[in-house]
Amino acid sequence: MSNRDTLFTADRTVPALIVKIGNYPLHHGGVGAIRSLGRLGVPMYAITEDRWTPAAHSRYLRRAFAWPTTGREDPDALVEGLLRIGRRIGRPTVLVPTDDEAAVLIAERHKELAGPFLFPSVAPELPRRLASKRGLHELCVEHGVPSPASAFPDTYEEVEDFARHARFPVVVKNREAFVRRRRPAVHGTTRVRGAAHLLALARGWGARPGVVLQEYLPREEAEDWIVHAYFDENAAPLAMFTGVKVRSWPPHAGMTATAYAVGNQELALLAEQFVKRIGFSGIVDLDLRFDRRDGRYKLLDFNPRMGAQFRLFESAAGVDVVRAQHLHLTGRAVPEGEQRAGRRYVVENIDLPALLAYRRSGYTTPHAPARPSGTELAWLARDDPRPFFTMLARFVRPGAEHLYQLWRSSRRAIAE
Incomplete structure (x- = not known):
């Protein structure tokens, strides 16, 4: 939809910054956000892995800040990097995080970021918990919100106990928000059909598995x-x-x-x-x-x-x-x-x-x-x-x- 078709006008004096932490250059969501606000005349900026990130080539992007990150950086360094970008933009800017790491960082370090940036006010600990x-x-x-039955084993022995009593198949996911860019136990959501497969996977998870074992809801x-x-x-x-x-x-x-x-x-x-x-x-x-x-x-x-x-x-x-x-x-x-x-x-x-x-x-x-x-x-x-x-x-x-x-x-x- 073009700006001519909307029933409102955006404040074109307030830019927006696409914030990402980690190496995932082929991210269509960031491109969509640049286009969505850019078509309204909002000045758009984005953090990108390098100058060949697709988002960096959008006609609606005023400037790409090439800043490759991994998700393993110290939060202080990430905050300082954001503040440095804020100083380059030179006016209050709406932050649009595209990953959980960025959303958690913004919430937990809101006091330092609130000057040059605009973002929703939320309890600092809530995004990480969610x-x-x-x-x-x-x-x-x-x-009282329904969710799949889940177990959170802390040791290999607890995985063994789960395997003895579980109804397979089950789904294995990484437990915390940040592990996928460090040393993830599994890559994405993994479906496990039997106890032998689960125990074989678990042997590679170390002393603290860091996974959630979840009820499988059959696609049928x-x-x-x-x-x-x-x-x-x-x-x-x-x-x-x-x-x-x-x-x-x-x-x-x-x-x-x-x-x-x-x-x-x-x-x-x-x-x-x-x-x-x-x-x-x-x-x-x-x-x-x-x-x-x-x-x-x-x-x-x-x-x-x-x-x-x-x-x-x-x-x-x-x-x-x-x-x-x-x-x-x-x-x-x-x-x-x-x-x-x-x-x-x-x-x-x-x-x-x-x-x-x-x-x-x-x-x-x-x-x-x-x-x-x-x-x-x-x-x-x-x-x-x-x-x-x-x-x-x-x-x-x-x-x-x-x-x-x-x-x-x-x-x-x-x-x-």
């Missing part, structure tokens, strides 16, 4: 849903969207490859009530799985920041969650409006292998509309084509090898 599998599970139990009896929203300082939703995930990569357990905007009042109410109880403010990206066996939505992930597929969702007034945040933090009203139903979102570089995998499995999503009302591509945009071609140039060989390794890993997990 990004942690254990912390999220505890909050779900505390507030489940549906993957997503909620994206923006909440104000009173935890009231200023923008709320729901949708259904059709394909992901790796299959059934990874990043969204294709999704549709589908209204779901029950799901929206569940998300609103949970966020109100915990007192969160800002953008949220929630993953939930509807378990047809008991008719409940179970919260899998709570990302306390913008999700990569946020551009799936837009209201009739032209609002998405990133625009809602910028409007709110600059003192402007966020116009109300129903979400545009039936919109489709496709991530071009991962959807083709996902499509082939899903066709082989025969899996379909019953709530996906027969025809989309419109399609938003993650990378290719008529008014901003360079990120797409930069992505292709960077993706072709290493990206294909990475997809192949993910596919082999998922096939091994299923075969065990």
Whole structure:
């Protein structure tokens, strides 16, 4: 949607900065945020790995700050780096984190960052807790929100005990927000079919496994849903969207490859009530799985920041969650409006292998509309084509090898 089609105007005197921590240059969410606000005339800046990061080539980006990070840096160094960038921009700037590490850093070091930057006010400890599998599970139990049955073993012996009594298959995930860029026990979500496979994996996890062992919700009896929203300082939703995930990569357990905007009042109410109880403010990206066996939505992930597929969702007034945040933090009203139903979102570089995998499995999503009302591509945009071609140039060989390794890993997990 162009700026001419919106029912509001943004404050063009307040820029925005895309903040990322870690090495993941092919991130379409950052490109989407640059385009979304840039089309409104908001001056856009971004932290990038290098000058060949696709986001650095968007026509809507005023300047890219090449700052390669790993997630292992001392928080003091990260804060100083952000403050240095803030001084270069030279005026108060809205921060848009694209990963949990950045969201946690901003919340925990809000006192140092509050001068040159604008961001939602949230309890400093809350984003880290939400990004942690254990912390999220505890909050779900505390507030009566359904979530998959989970175990958090602290020793190999506890894994052995779990294996003796567990109902397989189970899902293994890293427990804390930051481990994926340090020494992760597993790469992404790993499905484990039997005790022997679990114990073989656990032997490589060291003295403290650092994983969550979670109930597996079979895809034949489940549906993957997503909620994206923006909440104000009173935890009231200023923008709320729901949708259904059709394909992901790796299959059934990874990043969204294709999704549709589908209204779901029950799901929206569940998300609103949970966020109100915990007192969160800002953008949220929630993953939930509807378990047809008991008719409940179970919260899998709570990302306390913008999700990569946020551009799936837009209201009739032209609002998405990133625009809602910028409007709110600059003192402007966020116009109300129903979400545009039936919109489709496709991530071009991962959807083709996902499509082939899903066709082989025969899996379909019953709530996906027969025809989309419109399609938003993650990378290719008529008014901003360079990120797409930069992505292709960077993706072709290493990206294909990475997809192949993910596919082999998922096939091994299923075969065990």
